[in-house]
Amino acid sequence: MSELQERAAELDAADPLAGKRDAFVLDDTVYLDGNSLGALPRSVPGRVADVIAREWGELRIRSWTESGWWTAPERIGDRAAPLIGAAPGQVVVGDSTSVNVLKAVVGAIRLAGEGRDELLVDESTFPTDGYIATSAARLTGCTLRPLAPADIPAAAGPRTAAALVNHVDYRSGRLHDLPGITAALHAAGALAVWDLCHSAGALPVGLDEHGVDLAVGCTYKFLNGGPGSPAYLYVRRDHQPRFDSPLPGWNSHQDPFGMRPDYEPADGAVRGRVGTPDILSMLALEAALEVWDGVDITTVRAKSLALTDLFLEATAGLGLEPLTPSAHAERGSQVALRCPDAGKVMGELISRGVVGDFREPDVLRFGFTPLYTSFTDVCRAARVLGEVLNDRS
Amino acid sequence: MSELQERAAELDAADPLAGKRDAFVLDDTVYLDGNSLGALPRSVPGRVADVIAREWGELRIRSWTESGWWTAPERIGDRAAPLIGAAPGQVVVGDSTSVNVLKAVVGAIRLAGEGRDELLVDESTFPTDGYIATSAARLTGCTLRPLAPADIPAAAGPRTAAALVNHVDYRSGRLHDLPGITAALHAAGALAVWDLCHSAGALPVGLDEHGVDLAVGCTYKFLNGGPGSPAYLYVRRDHQPRFDSPLPGWNSHQDPFGMRPDYEPADGAVRGRVGTPDILSMLALEAALEVWDGVDITTVRAKSLALTDLFLEATAGLGLEPLTPSAHAERGSQVALRCPDAGKVMGELISRGVVGDFREPDVLRFGFTPLYTSFTDVCRAARVLGEVLNDRS
Numbered sequence: 168m169s170e171l172q173e174r175a176a177e178l179d180a181a182d183p184l185a186g187k188r189d190a191f192v193l194d195d196t197v198y199l200d201g202n203s204l205g206a207l208p209r210s211v212p213g214r215v216a217d218v219i220a221r222e223w224g225e226l227r228i229r230s231w232t233e234s235g236w237w238t239a240p241e242r243i244g245d246r247a248a249p250l251i252g253a254a255p256g257q258v259v260v261g262d263s264t265s266v267n268v269l270k271a272v273v274g275a276i277r278l279a280g281e282g283r284d285e286l287l288v289d290e291s292t293f294p295t296d297g298y299i300a301t302s303a304a305r306l307t308g309c310t311l312r313p314l315a316p317a318d319i320p321a322a323a324g325p326r327t328a329a330a331l332v333n334h335v336d337y338r339s340g341r342l343h344d345l346p347g348i349t350a351a352l353h354a355a356g357a358l359a360v361w362d363l364c365h366s367a368g369a370l371p372v373g374l375d376e377h378g379v380d381l382a383v384g385c386t387y388k389f390l391n392g393g394p395g396s397p398a399y400l401y402v403r404r405d406h407q408p409r410f411d412s413p414l415p416g417w418n419s420h421q422d423p424f425g426m427r428p429d430y431e432p433a434d435g436a437v438r439g440r441v442g443t444p445d446i447l448s449m450l451a452l453e454a455a456l457e458v459w460d461g462v463d464i465t466t467v468r469a470k471s472l473a474l475t476d477l478f479l480e481a482t483a484g485l486g487l488e489p490l491t492p493s494a495h496a497e498r499g500s501q502v503a504l505r506c507p508d509a510g511k512v513m514g515e516l517i518s519r520g521v522v523g524d525f526r527e528p529d530v531l532r533f534g535f536t537p538l539y540t541s542f543t544d545v546c547r548a549a550r551v552l553g554e555v556l557n558d559r560s
Numbered sequence: 561m562s563e564l565q566e567r568a569a570e571l572d573a574a575d576p577l578a579g580k581r582d583a584f585v586l587d588d589t590v591y592l593d594g595n596s597l598g599a600l601p602r603s604v605p606g607r608v609a610d611v612i613a614r615e616w617g618e619l620r621i622r623s624w625t626e627s628g629w630w631t632a633p634e635r636i637g638d639r640a641a642p643l644i645g646a647a648p649g650q651v652v653v654g655d656s657t658s659v660n661v662l663k664a665v666v667g668a669i670r671l672a673g674e675g676r677d678e679l680l681v682d683e684s685t686f687p688t689d690g691y692i693a694t695s696a697a698r699l700t701g702c703t704l705r706p707l708a709p710a711d712i713p714a715a716a717g718p719r720t721a722a723a724l725v726n727h728v729d730y731r732s733g734r735l736h737d738l739p740g741i742t743a744a745l746h747a748a749g750a751l752a753v754w755d756l757c758h759s760a761g762a763l764p765v766g767l768d769e770h771g772v773d774l775a776v777g778c779t780y781k782f783l784n785g786g787p788g789s790p791a792y793l794y795v796r797r798d799h800q801p802r803f804d805s806p807l808p809g810w811n812s813h814q815d816p817f818g819m820r821p822d823y824e825p826a827d828g829a830v831r832g833r834v835g836t837p838d839i840l841s842m843l844a845l846e847a848a849l850e851v852w853d854g855v856d857i858t859t860v861r862a863k864s865l866a867l868t869d870l871f872l873e874a875t876a877g878l879g880l881e882p883l884t885p886s887a888h889a890e891r892g893s894q895v896a897l898r899c900p901d902a903g904k905v906m907g908e909l910i911s912r913g914v915v916g917d918f919r920e921p922d923v924l925r926f927g928f929t930p931l932y933t934s935f936t937d938v939c940r941a942a943r944v945l946g947e948v949l950n951d952r953s
Contacts, residue, residue: 192613192617192618194618196620198620200620200621203621204616204620204621204624206617206620207612207613207616207617207620211612212609212612212613212617215608215609215612215840216605216608216609219600219604219605219608219786219844220585220600220605223597223600223786223787224585224599224600224605225585225587227591227593227597227599227600227915228593228596228597228915228917229910229915230787231597231787236787236788262655262656262659262835263655263809263834263835263836263837263838264835264836265807265809265810265811265834265835266655266659266807266809266834266835269806269807273699290821293810293819294810294813294819294820294821294823295809295810295811295835297821297823298808298809298810298813298823299807299808299809301808301823302805302806302807302808306666306699306700306806307699313821338819385836387836393612393616393839393840394615394616394623394624394629394836394838394839394840395629395836395837395838395839395840395842396838396840397838398835412695413662413695413699414658414659414662414692414695415691415692415694415695416656416658416659416688416691416692417658417686417687417688417691418658418688420687420691424920425920426686426687426731426919426920427687428683428687428690428706430687430690430691430694441656441658441659442655442656442657442658442659442688442791443656443657443778443780443787443788444656444788445656445787445788445789445790445838445841446786446787446788446841447608447786447787447788447789447840447841447844448838448839448840448841449788451612451840517622522620522621522622524621526819527817527818527819
């Protein structure tokens with residue numbers, strides 16, 4: 168056993184989250200793609216089977232009230248809220264991340280008020296945020312200005328309505344300075360909208376603590392909600408009374424079953440709802456969130472950093488340039504390595520039981536989910552990567 | 561056995577769709593709420609269990625390609641397309657009806673071009689369409705004009721960009737004149753956007769035949785896709801190259817995994833996609849659509865009219881005013897009856913095994929799903945309604 172393997176075994180033995188691995192369906196694969204699609208929690212299949220057979224099959228329409236379907240978006244929002252540092256009543260689950268970006272950005276521009284007609288956007292953003300921000304700017308008559316997140320504080324000014332920033336960069340794994348950028352935007356009188364897709368469930372976000380205005384995120388990465396599980400929208404409590412959604416669907420009406428011709432928005436997080444929620448996907452997510460019972464996100468963060476530290480150390484001699492910052496304060500829960508022929512290398516890795524993903528043009532991306540990734544997994548992944556590179560040279 | 565019961569038994573014996581009932585999970589309840597939430601098709605539970613256990617649990621991220629998850633929205637769109645009279649390549653499944661209304665209405669306004677700044681909307685519409693149309697008008701600088709559908713042909717003029725109309729009124733069950741209204745809008749140079757929520761799966765829609773421009777609809781009513789199953793968007797083939805969505809998410813990009821900063825829309829129906837599709841709900845829908853194999857929608861329509869004819873006849877002596885038109889050409893697949901104390905009457909009906917629903921302020925609404933509702937069910941529902949009214953008087 169190498170020194171690294173010994174150390175990994177010791178770290179696994181001391182890991183307070185080690186027991187959580189049994190809450191997931193896993194096999195011999197080293198699955199380092201939980202930042203793209205989280206593994207299946209064991210709590211999900213039985214719950215969904217019951218939703219289908221009993222709640223839909225037997226109770227049918229009665230389940231909208233009797234099985235709690237109607238209130239699922241806000242109930243599950245409250246369940247996810249502690250993971251992103253939000254007090255209850257501010258998060259609602261539903262729709263895709265892209266749709267929530269439109270709600271959040273148009274909502275932020277309207278909250279910023281007259282005279283602010285500039286929207287800043289993270290220039291390295293996951294593309295959909297940029298596309299939707301462009302649409303939001305066009306629909307509201309704003310100018311879009313792409314910037315590196317680090318340049319946002321200096322750029323925000325009296326015309327800035329809001330900035331849309333990714334908390335963790337999907338490609339490099341860089342963690343952006345949420346507290347600092349948010350504070351700088353506020354100092355300029357602008358709003359901060361954060362995309363938490365690559366941070367929620369992997370590290371503390373602290374939305375309330377840092378006064379974030381609006382936020383969105385998906386639930387199928389570190390939150391393990393399943394393929395395309397619904398995303399969420401956070402609207403800070405004091406903004407809710409003036410939150411003015413571009414998607415004022417009937418589910419966000421004060422009296423949805425009154426079927427009134429005029430729209431009167433509900434109070435609270437419910438105002439972020441739109442149409443009928445996709446109950447199967449949503450209740451699968453609710454079951455998936457059970458794995459977080461008793462988990463402290465600071466413990467998750469500590470393990471995440473230890474995992475990525477170990478992987479960076481174990482791959483340091485392979486001649487691949489890390490895109491992921493070495494400083495803890497700038498690192499999410501993934502490691503991205505530049506690699507010639509990265510697409511083929513990742514294909515070979517997957518065939519040898521180590522699953523990460525490839526991002527154009529030359530990036531190997533490895534995600535580390537602290538709830539089920541072990542330090543031994545990390546060692547094995549690094550070893551197999553070394554073997555693949557060696558076999559190719 | 562009464563004369564009506566005898567006739568119902570004869571109609572059931574001669575019903576070409578009678579065998580389809582076994583494709584659903586049903587019990588002793590007379591379920592006349594399939595226009596709100598369709599019953600569970602037997603094809604669904606096993607399929608979803610496999611999607612969860614094998615496709616998500618074992619294959620995980622590989623299922624996006626290997627299990628056909630990525631192409632599900634357009635594949636399932638093509639599967640639903642014949643039911644609404646659309647040739648392949650024009651329908652995409654995903655998001656809620658409300659979200660699709662925004663895409664369709666903003667898309668229609670943009671297709672109509674400069675100088676057309678008036679949006680007409682069905683004044684008796686299901687509320688969410690009206691709320692979202694109001695938002696679409698506001699975001700595009702249009703004026704919204706609510707009108708009775710019958711008044712739309714005369715009202716459409718040189719400033720009209722589009723009209724959004726419900727094919728079947730959710731409350732009264734009235735079927736609006738899709739061919740006539742569409743033709744009148746076209747004569748005025750405007751576009752027709754139809755909401756098919758209460759018609760798809762119950763009667764022929766003929767989108768291509770009648771030259772409809774855009775359409776949306778849900779899949780959880782007569783299409784039995786399950787609670788909150790994804791809705792669909794139809795964009796007529798010749799409009800697709802200029803279709804300009806207000807929700808240009810990454811799933812509608814020409815090269816979604818190229819992760820390019822600039823948005824270049826895909827060709828075809830895919831252009832209507834937005835974010836990551838909710839796979840569990842979507843593949844449940846795909847399984848649910850299997851019940852339509854070998855079913856001709858004209859047979860469905862004939863049975864639907866026979867069912868509602870029988871129910872109107874059987875309830876004619878109860879002193880309740882039908883809101884649903886008696887003319888076949890004006891009737892969807894439901895019967896709405898005005899009834900004092902309708903909420904309490906429906907509660908009592910449900911407790912006696914006949915499930916319809918109540919709509920404010922005084923409407924009993926009964927939906928008839930030709931694939932699983934029998935003529936004997938109709939007789940029993942009418943008899944129990946008579947008993948409930950009698951017991952209250």
